[in-house]
Amino acid sequence: MRRAIPAQWFNLGMHLISMVFGLFGLVFVLPNSAFIESLSEAGLQVFSWGMQNGGASYMIFGAIAAFLYGKQTIGLKRTLAFCIPAIGISVSSELLGTSTGFPFGAYSYLSGLGYKIAGLVPFTIPLSWFYMGFSAFLIAATIMRFGTGWGYRIGAIALGALMLTSWDFVLDPAMSQTPYPFWEWHQAGEFYGMPYQNFFGWFGTGTLFMTVASLIWSKKNQAILNRQQILFPTIIYAGNFAFALILSFNAGFYVPASLGILVGALPMAVLYFTTPSEEKSLENASPNLVAETIATR
Numbered sequence: 001m002r003r004a005i006p007a008q009w010f011n012l013g014m015h016l017i018s019m020v021f022g023l024f025g026l027v028f029v030l031p032n033s034a035f036i037e038s039l040s041e042a043g044l045q046v047f048s049w050g051m052q053n054g055g056a057s058y059m060i061f062g063a064i065a066a067f068l069y070g071k072q073t074i075g076l077k078r079t080l081a082f083c084i085p086a087i088g089i090s091v092s093s094e095l096l097g098t099s100t101g102f103p104f105g106a107y108s109y110l111s112g113l114g115y116k117i118a119g120l121v122p123f124t125i126p127l128s129w130f131y132m133g134f135s136a137f138l139i140a141a142t143i144m145r146f147g148t149g150w151g152y153r154i155g156a157i158a159l160g161a162l163m164l165t166s167w168d169f170v171l172d173p174a175m176s177q178t179p180y181p182f183w184e185w186h187q188a189g190e191f192y193g194m195p196y197q198n199f200f201g202w203f204g205t206g207t208l209f210m211t212v213a214s215l216i217w218s219k220k221n222q223a224i225l226n227r228q229q230i231l232f233p234t235i236i237y238a239g240n241f242a243f244a245l246i247l248s249f250n251a252g253f254y255v256p257a258s259l260g261i262l263v264g265a266l267p268m269a270v271l272y273f274t275t276p277s278e279e280k281s282l283e284n285a286s287p288n289l290v291a292e293t294i295a296t297r
Contacts, residue, residue: 018058103201166264174247
């Protein structure tokens with residue numbers, strides 16, 4: 001009898017497949033009118049549905065995958081303690097940003113990412129903040145294996161927020177400055193169409209909800225995972241980063257893409273490969289747990 005695919009891995013697979021489908025459409029199909037004209041009626045319907053719903057679908061699958069992974073790996077309470085602040089704070093920042101221009105700058109979302117909350121922010125956007133922020137923070141939190149004092153916790157939060165922001169370095173130009181944008185800026189951007197304020201907004205929003213989650217978890221209950229356990233969030237982060245990277249390189253945005261690699265993809269790789277394997281890693285680095293673990297060996 002075949003074993004069923006765990007739900008988190010199934011949703012992760014659908015998340016990645018949806019991104020590949022979206023890449024194919026944005027990079028190869030939309031610029032090629034002759035190919036579109038050659039499609040059958042059924043093919044046109046599939047293509048049309050994918051272009052209208054693909055963006056929303058991949059973010060929904062990503063959020064489900066991250067939530068199920070968190071529930072399985074760090075428990076429901078800790079997952080909710082991250083998920084709720086991440087979604088609540090990010091949607092508040094996005095609604096504020098699209099209404100007033102603070103904290104990201106003056107911008108607005110176009111169609112293509114699903115139903116808009118208050119007619120301003122697609123409901124999928126806070127989902128993407130959650131699963132990418134969750135993935136970045138769990139990877140960054142591996143540094144707390146050396147200790148869970150405030151110094152290490154602040155370091156993990158800052159690194160996680162930087163990795164989250166680096167994704168925007170790569171994603172934003174490709175999604176707003178191309179012939180098929182998903183949002184648009186209403187002010188002259190100093191950095192490839194993006195205002196510098198946008199990056200401070202991203203870093204600040206990520207820092208805020210990661211700090212709230214870390215406080216709720218408390219010093220003795222931080223989620224410190226081994227290399228096998230962070231494989232899942234690493235795939236989520238790397239998959240979304242690669243999606244944005246291909247779009248940026250295809251559009252000729254080499255500098256933002258390179259900057260994103262330097263402060264996002266590189267730290268991800270270093271943290272993943274330097275994190276101890278299962279045999280050498282502890283679930284929590286507190287002195288009491290270390291003593292208990294040693295005592296049971």
